[in-house]
Amino acid sequence: MIRPLRRRHLQIWSALCVLIPAGIVTAWFSIKRPLHNGVLQPAAAQALPNIIFSVEQKDYVVRLRSSDTLPEQLEWINKNILTVPSAVIYETVAGGEDVKSADLIGRIEAKGNYYFPLQRNSIKEKPKFILYDFIHEEIIDSLNFRP
Amino acid sequence: MVVQVIILIVGIYILGGVLFAVPFVIKGVTEVDEGTHGTKLGFRLIIIPGTIVFWPFLLSKWIKSNKKHD
Amino acid sequence: MSASYQAVLWNRQKKHYDWLIFAFCTSYLAVFTSVTLVYNPQVTFETLLIRSTSTLALLLLHVILSIGPLTRINKKFFPLLYNRRHLGVTMFCIAAVHGLFSILQFHTLGNVNPIVSLFTSNTRFDSVSAFPFQALGFFALVIFFLMAITSHDFWLHNLSPKVWKTLHMFVYLAYFLVVMHVLLGVIQYETNPVFVIILVLGSGALITLHLVAGFQETKKDNIKFHLQRESFVMVCDVNDIEEDRAKMFCLDKERIAVYKTDGKLFAVSNVCKHQNGPLGEGKVIDGCITCPWHGYQYLPHNGQSPPPFKERISTYDVKIEESKVWVNPVPYPEGTERPGAIITINQKEEMFV
Numbered sequence: 001m002i003r004p005l006r007r008r009h010l011q012i013w014s015a016l017c018v019l020i021p022a023g024i025v026t027a028w029f030s031i032k033r034p035l036h037n038g039v040l041q042p043a044a045a046q047a048l049p050n051i052i053f054s055v056e057q058k059d060y061v062v063r064l065r066s067s068d069t070l071p072e073q074l075e076w077i078n079k080n081i082l083t084v085p086s087a088v089i090y091e092t093v094a095g096g097e098d099v100k101s102a103d104l105i106g107r108i109e110a111k112g113n114y115y116f117p118l119q120r121n122s123i124k125e126k127p128k129f130i131l132y133d134f135i136h137e138e139i140i141d142s143l144n145f146r147p
Numbered sequence: 148m149v150v151q152v153i154i155l156i157v158g159i160y161i162l163g164g165v166l167f168a169v170p171f172v173i174k175g176v177t178e179v180d181e182g183t184h185g186t187k188l189g190f191r192l193i194i195i196p197g198t199i200v201f202w203p204f205l206l207s208k209w210i211k212s213n214k215k216h217d
Numbered sequence: 218m219s220a221s222y223q224a225v226l227w228n229r230q231k232k233h234y235d236w237l238i239f240a241f242c243t244s245y246l247a248v249f250t251s252v253t254l255v256y257n258p259q260v261t262f263e264t265l266l267i268r269s270t271s272t273l274a275l276l277l278l279h280v281i282l283s284i285g286p287l288t289r290i291n292k293k294f295f296p297l298l299y300n301r302r303h304l305g306v307t308m309f310c311i312a313a314v315h316g317l318f319s320i321l322q323f324h325t326l327g328n329v330n331p332i333v334s335l336f337t338s339n340t341r342f343d344s345v346s347a348f349p350f351q352a353l354g355f356f357a358l359v360i361f362f363l364m365a366i367t368s369h370d371f372w373l374h375n376l377s378p379k380v381w382k383t384l385h386m387f388v389y390l391a392y393f394l395v396v397m398h399v400l401l402g403v404i405q406y407e408t409n410p411v412f413v414i415i416l417v418l419g420s421g422a423l424i425t426l427h428l429v430a431g432f433q434e435t436k437k438d439n440i441k442f443h444l445q446r447e448s449f450v451m452v453c454d455v456n457d458i459e460e461d462r463a464k465m466f467c468l469d470k471e472r473i474a475v476y477k478t479d480g481k482l483f484a485v486s487n488v489c490k491h492q493n494g495p496l497g498e499g500k501v502i503d504g505c506i507t508c509p510w511h512g513y514q515y516l517p518h519n520g521q522s523p524p525p526f527k528e529r530i531s532t533y534d535v536k537i538e539e540s541k542v543w544v545n546p547v548p549y550p551e552g553t554e555r556p557g558a559i560i561t562i563n564q565k566e567e568m569f570v
Binding site: 150151154179180182183186187189190192193194196197200201204205208 | 222223224225330332333336337363366367369371372374375376
Binding site: 001002003005006007008009010012013014016017019020023024026027028030031081086088104107109110111112134135136137 | 257259260261264285323324327334338339341345346347351382386389392393396397400401404405406407413416417420424427428431432434435438467470471472488493494495
């Protein structure tokens, strides 16, 4: 390697030494909070005993579940593979339309059962769940829960 | 709209590259670089993607080498 | 070397190297697939392919980028560098599968051109958590593509080494784009912190390696040689140099390699004509100075590649006085024959005093 190139390498990596950690920190802190302790994989959680409310669509069944001790739970059963491969679920309150102010609950993809613990007291707040395509930035479906 | 126009321009550029690549790998390459005399088919095929991308540069090199020979 | 081109230069070592890459990649994909199917049996083929290829390409990219500084820290890593290009092209192919299937999976369902959809479906450039991260991956892939298609020596010669090297330096921009692609993409939507941990460890290791190697090299370049006499500079003792090896000294702008072979010392430019490899870190094989990067060879006394090859490097005057080595940093034109400096028995014996 020639001397100017050695110098250029060192300059580039000195810059990356600042940029990459800055990127990691920024990205980490901009992750929507509820996702930090959310559960994605179907096998990782089990259904709570009581069904509070249930909505059935063509491709999926969505239920709000609870138990005496644990926080409420969202059960999402994909009957078929979603035609949108990049879907996440947001929770907001009735009338809320914007995902920016909604809580990110988790991500769903293949067929199967998904269980997500919910942070807020959903029964009282008449929750609304938004199925959202984050690649195309489109709302695919809105589910209003009115127990 | 802007994206569509850019994609169209890139598409035309690549089409130009594809058209240029055919005569270049058959004939032009030996005039531009004497090290390519007698090279086999494998080598000619492996430089095709690069030829499609860098075709204006190779075209000017080809023209220059032609002028030198004249 | 540059007598005539072949499609791929395969020799025994390179074949071993390539089989190793192939075996590693296939076993990685097999293990990834099996583990995913155990924990998430409903996963679709496309998703599995997108995820396995993305992680494999990222892993290979880290390996590729660590080879350079590793060889500068320890010569033992040179064999890894010898065939780094094949590793690079492999990494591009795997990343391309990831890119292609991601576009198929995410952008071909609508009636918009998939590439247009890639850039227009999400335009929230002001957001961090919803940033259009796919565009970052796309641009990184374009850089890897340009590097892969120009990886043949034909392009090195015809684009000129300067342009070629500049183009290939863009790999660092591509690496940064890939890191941001992962950070703003999968990390924003996945719960598993393992992605962040792997990325922190990987990029941390790379940054450390490059900075350590970089500062070491700068230190070597900045060593001052104070003893000067009639345009000659004293660089070291004759016994500091091992037989058939060299020591490098940066006397002016660029390093000079002083080789000891066959009872003589020869001084030549440290810069290989092929890809600017460090000739002084190589050794004399079959009477030729052999570059540690890709095995280009030069005769020590005149800096010329043995026929039919045509590469030539600068030579320098070197002399020995009382076992001290003196080098004149003014280069002779490339390929000029120099007599070298004969090492007398006295100078050799001083080793054992």
